[in-house]
Each structure stands twice: as C-alpha cells, then as structure tokens.
Amino acid sequence: MPTMAEELEQTLQLCNKCGLCLPGCPTYRVTGIEWASARGRVALLRSALLDKKLDLNDLNEQIFNCLTCNGCTEHCPPGVPTGEIIFRVRQELLRQKGQPWIQRLLFQKLLPNPEMLYKASRLLRLADVTGLRTLARKTGLTKLVGDAGKAEAMVPKVPASEGLDAVKRMVKNIDKPKHHVAYFVGCYAPSFAPERAAATIRVLNKNQVEVAVPDFVCCGLPAAGYGDMESAKNLARKNIEIASEMNIDAIVTPCASCSSYLKDYVKLLADDPKWAEKAKEFAGKVKDISEFLVDIGLNTEMGELKRKVTFHDPCHLVHYQKIKDQPRTILKSIPGVEFVEMGEADMCCGAAGSYAFKNYDLSQKVLERKMGNVARTGADTLVSSCPACIMQLACGVNQQKLPVTVLEIVELLDEAYRNAKGND
Numbered sequence: 001m002p003t004m005a006e007e008l009e010q011t012l013q014l015c016n017k018c019g020l021c022l023p024g025c026p027t028y029r030v031t032g033i034e035w036a037s038a039r040g041r042v043a044l045l046r047s048a049l050l051d052k053k054l055d056l057n058d059l060n061e062q063i064f065n066c067l068t069c070n071g072c073t074e075h076c077p078p079g080v081p082t083g084e085i086i087f088r089v090r091q092e093l094l095r096q097k098g099q100p101w102i103q104r105l106l107f108q109k110l111l112p113n114p115e116m117l118y119k120a121s122r123l124l125r126l127a128d129v130t131g132l133r134t135l136a137r138k139t140g141l142t143k144l145v146g147d148a149g150k151a152e153a154m155v156p157k158v159p160a161s162e163g164l165d166a167v168k169r170m171v172k173n174i175d176k177p178k179h180h181v182a183y184f185v186g187c188y189a190p191s192f193a194p195e196r197a198a199a200t201i202r203v204l205n206k207n208q209v210e211v212a213v214p215d216f217v218c219c220g221l222p223a224a225g226y227g228d229m230e231s232a233k234n235l236a237r238k239n240i241e242i243a244s245e246m247n248i249d250a251i252v253t254p255c256a257s258c259s260s261y262l263k264d265y266v267k268l269l270a271d272d273p274k275w276a277e278k279a280k281e282f283a284g285k286v287k288d289i290s291e292f293l294v295d296i297g298l299n300t301e302m303g304e305l306k307r308k309v310t311f312h313d314p315c316h317l318v319h320y321q322k323i324k325d326q327p328r329t330i331l332k333s334i335p336g337v338e339f340v341e342m343g344e345a346d347m348c349c350g351a352a353g354s355y356a357f358k359n360y361d362l363s364q365k366v367l368e369r370k371m372g373n374v375a376r377t378g379a380d381t382l383v384s385s386c387p388a389c390i391m392q393l394a395c396g397v398n399q400q401k402l403p404v405t406v407l408e409i410v411e412l413l414d415e416a417y418r419n420a421k422g423n424d
C-alpha cells in the first residue's frame with residue numbers, strides 16, 4: 001500500500017506557485033493570508049509530506065479551515081485539486097489520531113438511522129419550545145462551547161414535524177406519469193424543513209413525475225468531510241442497496257451537496273469489487289433537481305411572480321457538478337421574475353456543511369462578503385439549492401437586516417405553479 005505522501009506526491013508537485021487560484025479562494029479573499037489560500041496550503045503540505053520540514057500535526061488550522069469548496073481548482077491552470085488533497089489529509093489525521101466521540105456518534109449511529117436522527121432533532125425542538133435554548137444563549141452558556149456555541153444561533157427554530165414518515169405521506173398518485181423517480185430527501189428536510197420537502201414533491205408532480213420516498217440514509221458527505229471514509233462507504237452501500245430494489249428512472253434531490261456526493265459513489269467504492277459496478281449504476285441515475293427538470297423539459301405553465309431574483313451557486317453544484325446554467329434557466333422561465341446576476345455568485349458563502357461549527361469567525365467573514373454581493377444586486381429574493389447554504393444565507397440576511405427573502409429554488413417554483421391560472 002502506498003503511503004499518503006506517495007499517493008499525493010504527483011498532485012502536490014503540479015502546483016507551479018503561479019497564484020492564479022488566489023481570486024477564487026474565499027478564505028484567502030477575506031483574510032489576505034497566504035497560508036489560507038490554495039497555493040499556501042499546497043506549499044505547506046508539500047513541505048510536510050514531501051520535504052519533511054514540517055510536522056503535519058502543526059497544520060491542523062490550515063487543513064481544517066479550508067472550505068473544500070473547489071473554487072481554487074476552477075482558476076488553476078494545472079487543475080490542482082486542493083479540496084481533494086485536503087480531504088485525503090483529513091482522512092490520514094483521523095487514522096492517526098482517532099475520532100472524537102461526538103463525531104463517532106453522529107457518523108456511525110445517527111446518520112445511518114433517520115429515525116434516531118429525527119428523535120435527536122426533537123430534543124432541540126424541546127429546547128426551543130421550553131425556552132431553554134434562548135436562556136442558554138442569553139446567559140452566555142452557549143459561548144462556553146466555543147465555535148459550536150456561537151454557530152448555534154444560526155440553526156433556525158426547529159419546526160413541528162413528523163420526520164420522514166410525514167414526507168412519505170405527502171406523496172400522491174398522479175395521472176399518466178412520464179417519469180418515475182426516487183426522491184433523496186436528505187437529513188435536513190424531514191426534521192428542519194418539511195415544507196420544502198412538500199414543495200419538492202409538488203414541483204415534481206407538476207412536471208408529470210411520479211415520486212417515491214424510500215428510506216435512504218445520509219449521503220455520507222458529512223462523514224467524508226471529517227475523514228471518516230468507512231462511515232461514508234457504509235452509508236453509500238445502504239443507499240445503493242435501497243435504490244437497486246426500485247424501478248426508477250432517476251434519483252433526484254434538491255440538495256446540491258447530496259447530489260454531488262451521491263454521484264461521487266463511483267470514486268468512493270471504486271476499489272470495492274463487490275460494489276464498484278453497482279455504485280456506477282446508482283450514480284448514473286442521480287440528478288440534481290434543476291438538472292433533472294431542465295433535462296426532461298420544464299413545465300412552464302406557471303403564474304406570475306413579481307420578484308427581483310438573484311442566485312447563489314452552491315459549491316457542490318457549480319464547482320463539483322459543473323451545473324451553472326440550469327438553475328438560471330429555471331428562474332428565467334418564471335413569468336414576472338426579473339433575474340439579476342450577482343457578483344461572485346459562485347464563491348462559497350461560508351456554510352460548507354458544518355464549517356461554522358468549527359471555524360465560526362472565518363465562516364462569518366466569508367458570509368459578510370457574500371452579503372455585500374447580495375445587497376449590491378438590489379434583489380428582493382435570494383435563491384439557492386442547498387440546505388446548508390440556505391441556512392447560512394438566511395442568517396446573513398438577518399444579521400445585515402437586508403430586505404431579502406431567502407428561498408430554495410423548489411420553493412420559488414412551487415409558488416409559481418400555485419399561482420398558475422386554474423390551479424387547485
């Protein structure tokens with residue numbers, strides 16, 4: 001087995017130190033610090049892994065404050081995959097140091113079990129309805145747990161919800177369906193945004209798509225992001241097994257992070273002889289919702305919406321899946337919508353999954369830059385397509401008191417279909 005240094009040697013040597021990645025790197029843009037850029041991170045890793053002049057354990061901050069957004073790779077002539085390199089190094093650090101108990105609990109117990117995940121979310125709801133969360137915030141208790149405590153304020157109030165079972169009950173039979181899909185609901189919507197799950201199903205139905213809601217588990221990206229590849233692989237195998245028993249044309253999700261990682265199962269399981277082929281078949285069916293709707297020919301029988309709309313590209317949509325035009329095609333198809341492009345629309349908003357829970361201050365700086373770009377558009381509606389981005393953007397809009405509504409693309413489409421003449 002090659003060591004990590006041997007594995008990464010060629011890729012690290014690709015960097016020619018040109019600096020063309022600097023404008024695309026959010027952590028560099030907001031700090032101006034060389035080691036917070038792709039060039040700086042690659043140089044440090046080269047020094048630690050190839051020249052053995054630095055100890056990898058001293059680079060914890062540089063390794064874990066990368067957003068893994070892939071913004072740099074887009075700008076990099078030799079295509080250095082800094083995000084991928086960082087993922088690989090995190091994996092090695094986890095192998096050497098082991099994993100904190102909270103991550104083991106999350107990745108190995110809660111994420112493979114949507115029911116347990118839902119019950120955990122109810123504890124948070126209990127803290128909301130009893131006022132415990134507000135009290136902890138007011139008394140400064142949350143600040144005692146560092147970045148995670150500060151980031152707690154970003155988590156919206158937990159709504160009443162009955163979890164995945166309730167999403168399943170939203171499914172309706174439709175007349176003459178043209179497509180049959182499995183809806184990959186993801187971990188967030190059943191507990192935190194059931195109304196978005198309902199909007200997704202209605203939008204698909206309006207496009208003659210019959211929807212099934214299977215018992216998929218987490219896509220595995222949160223575990224992989226912290227280097228726990230075994231948990232990510234176990235989750236992937238479970239999802240592949242579930243889909244293999246279904247007669248479907250596609251696996252569709254409105255979460256860009258999920259669609260991106262589900263497509264990545266090909267790489268994740270490439271070395272597993274039993275699962276490699278099945279992973280390819282599974283990933284071949286995965287579609288982000290905007291990609292899917294444009295592919296099948298979007299139903300444009302919509303009512304008018306008087307909104308000035310801008311779009312934030314989630315990194316997992318634009319940088320990982322190269323999906324940029326489809327959300328814009330959809331938004332421009334809605335009657336009455338005035339679409340306005342935002343500066344740096346494809347630059348990370350600082351959400352990056354649970355990044356704020358470990359790097360709160362840097363995440364906020366990246367968010368402030370994004371909010372400046374949003375404000376300059378003069379839009380009254382900010383649309384995106386990833387629950388983590390939506391949570392982060394909504395938080396930014398609240399903090400800056402911008403007169404802007406933050407919506408998932410399916411929510412806006414749902415509103416347009418509901419406004420159509422003769423709609424029930």
Ligand code: SF4
Binds near residue numbers: 024027036065072
């Ligand atoms: S992945 Fe994102 S944060 Fe990390 S170095 Fe590249 S652009 Fe910067």
Ligand code: SF4
Binds near residue numbers: 019
């Ligand atoms: S653009 Fe690519 S090659 Fe140039 S410094 Fe950045 S990572 Fe290195």
